[in-house]
Amino acid sequence: MRSKISSFIMIPSFLSVVIFIFYVFLVSYNHISYLVHPITIFFFIIITILLCVLESINHLIFIRKLQFLSKEERKKIFEENEGNYFYRLYRFMFFDSKKIYHDDVKKIDHGFDGIIELDNKLPMWWIHLFYLTIVFSAIYFFSYLLIDFSNPYKEYDIAYKNQLKEIEIFEKNTPQVTIENASFRENLINKGKILFEENCATCHNSDGSGNIGPNLTDDYWINAKEKDLFKNIFYIIWNGSDNNPTMRAFGQSGEIKGNDIEKISSYVYFINKKFKKSLKGKAPQGRKITEWSKI
Ligand code: HEC
The missing domain is CATH 1.10.287 (Helix Hairpins)
Incomplete structure (x- = not known):
């Protein structure tokens, strides 16, 4: 057969x-x-x-x-x-094949209303779908109870770890900027602003006009370690201040990476050039450096 x-x-x-x-x-x-x-x-x-x-x-x-x-x-x-595969498949799925060829379908007599109901068998697709849902629910029931499969917290953990690994690989393959090759770049200003607000605004105010830390928008500087203004800003963010440990070494400690320091420095350089005359802030500290005040 x-x-x-x-x-x-x-x-x-x-x-x-x-x-x-x-x-x-x-x-x-x-x-x-x-x-x-x-x-x-x-x-x-x-x-x-x-x-x-x-x-x-x-x-x-x-x-x-x-x-x-x-x-x-x-x-x-x-x-x-009879018929090709697909016809037989169709018949098998949607009808009880015996019913078509043998007229021995059970009849249920309701009795009180005189209606006679045909006791047709359920179609194959329906029965199999029903079994499938039972198997499906059993798999999920036990996996939720006993193992990590389909556990959203575990899945999150794995995805999180994978992402961290990807970041690590990315950082290994993309060398960070150092003070030697860092330079002011206009397209970094906006990103630098966001980072400045996150890391520096508590002490320097979000517009750089000064708070605990000095005003960064005037011509007066306590620390002048480099010849160039941009490099000087980068230097201080990287190394911190020798006189005052409150301005910590963000770069050296690894708290902020070189690429991000370049962005922040671009922002600080930008606001120093732009707001110098107009912005009122903390009183000047340090000495005036005239070469840096030229626009
Ligand atoms: C916890 C407070 C604090 C935070 C946060 C901080 N600074 Fe400072 N910053 C200071 C203090 C205080 C000084 C003054 C240091 C000194 O007297 O030498 C300073 C000095 C500076 C200077 C040199 C100013 C000068 O006149 O020499 C720059 C530039 C600077 N900070 C930029 C930043 C940037 C950019 C960030 C964020 C990455 C930042 N600071 C975060 C407190 C802070």
Whole structure:
């Protein structure tokens, strides 16, 4: 007797479902790469082709066998195998195949209202979907209870760690700017402003006009370590102030990376050039450096 659905439809569909499930559920665990590998897909195709060959051999054997069966048996088999695969698949999924050929459907008599109800069997797709939901819920129930699979907190942890690793790799591969190659760049000003507000505004005020720390928008400087204004700003953010540990060494301690110090320095340089005359702030500290006040 032949199976209702041909194996060369059954097995690839089954494999597709398995691959789909793996892909959906395991992709966050990074185990997926070997499944969507070209070699896997190649095997998938080869298996399907082999199954097709097997199927046609089966068919030949089946035809040979038919010759040895009685007329009755042959008729029955022909009825069940009527139409092509897809028609049979359709019949199998949506109807109870026995119901079509044998008129022995149970009838339920309601009695009191005279209505007779046909006790049809549920279609195959419905029953299988129902079983699938049971299997699905069991898998999820136990995985939630016992293991980390599909646990959102664990998934978050893994994603978080992966991201940190990516950042680490990125930072290793992109060398940070140092005082030697740092320079004022206009396109960094906006990013520098954000970083300045996060890291420096508590002591220097968000516009740089000074608070605990000195006014950064005037021509007076306590610390003049470099010849160039931009480099001087970079130097102080990197090394901190020798006279006053309140201005700490953001760069040396690793608190702020070179690239970000370049951004902040660009912002400080920019506000020093721009607001010098107009902005009222903390009274000047240090000495006036006239070369730096030229615009
Ligand atoms: C905890 C308070 C504090 C924070 C935060 C702080 N500073 Fe300062 N900063 C100071 C003090 C105080 C001084 C004065 C140091 C001195 O007297 O030498 C100073 C000095 C400076 C100077 C030199 C000014 C001069 O006249 O020599 C610059 C430039 C500067 N800070 C920039 C920054 C930047 C940029 C940030 C953020 C990355 C920052 N500071 C964060 C307190 C702070």
